[in-house]
Amino acid sequence: MKIERIETLVCHARMRNWIFVKVVTDQPGLVGWGEATLEWHTRSVVGAIEDISQLLVGQDPTRIEYLWQMMWRQHFWHGNGIVRGTAIAGIDLALWDILGKVANLPCHRLWGGPVRDYIRLYCHLGGGKMEDFYNTPIDEAARFGDLAQAAVENGYSAFKSMAVPATAPIEGTKPIRAAEACVAAMKDAVGDDVDIMVDCHARPSPAMGMQFAKALEPYDLYFFEEPCWPEQVDSLAAINAAVRTPIATGERLTHLAAFKELFDKRGCEICQLDITHCGGLSEARRIAALAESHRIALAPHNPQGPISTSASIEFGFSQPSYIICESVNNDVPWRYDVVTEGYVTDESNRTVRPSDKPGLGVEVNEEEIKKHPFEQELPQRQFYADGSVGDW
Ligand SMILES: [Mg+2]
Numbered sequence: 001m002k003i004e005r006i007e008t009l010v011c012h013a014r015m016r017n018w019i020f021v022k023v024v025t026d027q028p029g030l031v032g033w034g035e036a037t038l039e040w041h042t043r044s045v046v047g048a049i050e051d052i053s054q055l056l057v058g059q060d061p062t063r064i065e066y067l068w069q070m071m072w073r074q075h076f077w078h079g080n081g082i083v084r085g086t087a088i089a090g091i092d093l094a095l096w097d098i099l100g101k102v103a104n105l106p107c108h109r110l111w112g113g114p115v116r117d118y119i120r121l122y123c124h125l126g127g128g129k130m131e132d133f134y135n136t137p138i139d140e141a142a143r144f145g146d147l148a149q150a151a152v153e154n155g156y157s158a159f160k161s162m163a164v165p166a167t168a169p170i171e172g173t174k175p176i177r178a179a180e181a182c183v184a185a186m187k188d189a190v191g192d193d194v195d196i197m198v199d200c201h202a203r204p205s206p207a208m209g210m211q212f213a214k215a216l217e218p219y220d221l222y223f224f225e226e227p228c229w230p231e232q233v234d235s236l237a238a239i240n241a242a243v244r245t246p247i248a249t250g251e252r253l254t255h256l257a258a259f260k261e262l263f264d265k266r267g268c269e270i271c272q273l274d275i276t277h278c279g280g281l282s283e284a285r286r287i288a289a290l291a292e293s294h295r296i297a298l299a300p301h302n303p304q305g306p307i308s309t310s311a312s313i314e315f316g317f318s319q320p321s322y323i324i325c326e327s328v329n330n331d332v333p334w335r336y337d338v339v340t341e342g343y344v345t346d347e348s349n350r351t352v353r354p355s356d357k358p359g360l361g362v363e364v365n366e367e368e369i370k371k372h373p374f375e376q377e378l379p380q381r382q383f384y385a386d387g388s389v390g391d392w
Helices: 042-056 064-073 082-103 130-135 141-153 174-190 206-219 233-242 256-264 280-294 306-316 366-370
Strands: 003-013 016-025 031-035 119-124 158-161 195-199 223-225 247-249 325-327 344-346 351-353
Touching: 003 042, 003 082, 003 366, 016 042, 016 082, 016 306, 031 082, 031 306, 042 064, 042 082, 064 082, 064 280, 082 280, 082 306, 141 158, 141 174, 158 174, 174 195, 174 206, 206 223, 206 233, 233 247, 233 256, 256 280, 280 306, 306 325
Parallel strands: 119 158, 119 325, 158 195, 195 223, 223 247
Antiparallel strands: 003 016, 016 031, 119 351, 344 351
């Protein structure tokens, strides 16, 4: 069996362009599907996949590790940057999909079979509607409470909010009090039995991240995400050590050695590797093994499209320390017209049962994708009060 060609299909889904990767083999009808979505880098990733194709066409698609080593090492520049890492990931997912189809097994059964009966999903406030999650003003605490209530009414037992504003390196206590009011409103709305997460989007400096973490500690968040830049591993470790709230991070790391530093310094309790950016399922399995040795939990980053979600679910059914799956379902109304997923969701409590379909279990409707061609993503930019540049 040989790889004949690698195609990319770009599908504009409002905030993101989903980049679907199709690895076509010389066996009639046998293709693998992956996803390599990277917002604001769509053309770069599509180009990187085209560059990598040169290494893979003509090769046996079931030699996944061999091909992964080629993609990582054989263009001299190791594949550890975000664009190359995402391109490798999209292809790697498709190769695992092919291997599952050849074996007629879902991917999680290739990796030892299911380690749990179900996986819990969490949502973003607004269910994936960009404006609700990213743009609800921090001074509208009651709105946070309303959106939290809506998430629970939709069956979710856990949700994530962006209740920490863009903040200058040092900014006094006003943003701290605003964040606290938002979290208090959410807690009041849903009670103690629902898990609340706060994502700082690495907006704060280490000093402000520490203040936010300490102010929100009494609310017993399920996790507190990216309290400072991912490059500041020592500061992540200091915050993680200072509060009982588990710190989560890892979505912007793209290779094993970066995770090793994060884990060695105990920069988090929850590793949010992104399967579509960190070199795919092949590298994700190595990162998971490393995390396991530190007893660090896994909750992969997954605000992207439906093939990314399927990959996260397949991975989760094979990983003992996987705790919850990030999910988006309200980004575009035609999400499920484009891709049919193999796993089964119980909408009453937003849990997922394993797929029995081979590979990643997805069916892709290429005609539907064509209805949503590439559009430039709208920028989401932050500036501080004095006009200086902030982090989104
Ligand atoms: Mg995040």
